[in-house]
Amino acid sequence: MSTPNTRRRFLAGLPAIGLLAVHAAEEPALQDIVFGSCLDTHDHPMLDRTLTLPRDLFIFMGDNIYADKGGIPMMQEKYALLKNSRFFQGLKNKPLLATWDDHDFGENDGGGSYPHKKEAQVEFWNWLDEPAASPRRQQEGVYHAQTFGPAGRRMQVVMLDTRYFRSALKKVPKDKAMLGGAFVPTDDAAATMLGAAQWSWLAQVLKQPAELRLIVSSIQFAPEVHGGECWANMPHEQQRLLKLLQGHTAVILSGDRHWCEFSHNGVFDFTTSSMTQKHPRGTPTPNKNRCVPTTYHLPNVGHLHIDWAAATITVKVLSEDGATKIEQTLPFRELQIS
Secondary structure, three states: OOOHHHHHHHHHOOOOOOOOOOOHHHOOOOOEEEEEOOOOOOOOHHHHHHOOOOOOEEEEOOOOOOOOOOHHHHHHHHHHHHHOOHHHHHHOOOOEEEOOOHHHHOOOOOOOOOOOHHHHHHHHHHHOOOOOOOHHHHOOOOOEEEEEOOOOOOEEEEEOOOOOOOOOOEEOOHHHOEOOEOEEOOOOOOOOOOOHHHHHHHHHHOOOOOOEEEEEEOOEOOOOOOOOOEHHHOHHHHHHHHHHHOOOEEEEEEOOOOOEEEEEOOOEEEEOOOOOOOOOOOOOOOOOOEOOOOOEOOOOEEEEEEEOOOOEEEEEEEOOOOOEEEEEEEEHHHHEOO
16 A cells, blocks of 8 residues: 555646546645646747746647647647647656647637537547546536645635637728728627636535635636737626636736736636747737736746745746746735625
8 A cells, every 4th residue: 555645746747637636735725827728739939948937737729739720630639749748748757737729729710610529529528538428528618627725825726728619700891901800899798718618617626625726717718809819808707707707816927829928807817829930920919907918929837836825926927048038026915806
């Protein structure tokens, strides 16, 4: 029989996928979380750099593969390449969590009307070796949550699915489009970002005890409308999430844009993207909610360090050479949603 200490080390070394019941009280608190999005290749210097960072958890925030033009066969091929890559294999010694965005969902800018979303969900969980009997495979959508650490230092990570149930976005003609695209806010209160089942689930998940919460959204939450996909295109849903988060100490992590920026609009939103691509325009869209003036447009990854004793978080955007390009340190009290 293994000793308690051996068991703790064994559990901490397993990915945060599958049905293993990891007892948070037996785990050390999370200190270093690495997060990234938008991988159009499985072999890149940024991926190699990522493996050198201090890490208790890695989060895939979406566009983990680009398979929106070749159907399910291309999706299977791309997932296999990623799964067998040096990068993914190097991550498996620690917990990892993942959600998807449009390119790994299977349709560019796709939402609830995508006809092959059920098949895409099967391939997503196959990539992560989710057991066949897992409840995650039985539900519609890939949303899930997990809490790490002992009482007093509990971190809840909530992985949202902004694709499976999402209503069609409102779009204007190209001659009226903004710099970032043609999507604009809707006044249709029936339009949904998460869908009824996921909203109900989220309300229950947020009742679970945690001292700090990470909400992972594949698309940006806090920036103002910019023409691309973002929560601001459904302002009623944006306000719904803010209301649900009231009283919690929480931040949002997001990807999608192929550049990095830190924003605040009722909640801090740290956007890191892309891990393997340079933004072709190199110019950010306007964002009055940007809380750090710097943006970054070359391959990058995000790193979040939690200092539980000081009750602070430090979030950084790191480049291929490990240099810090954007950084912000915040006390827990400033993360409380009012």
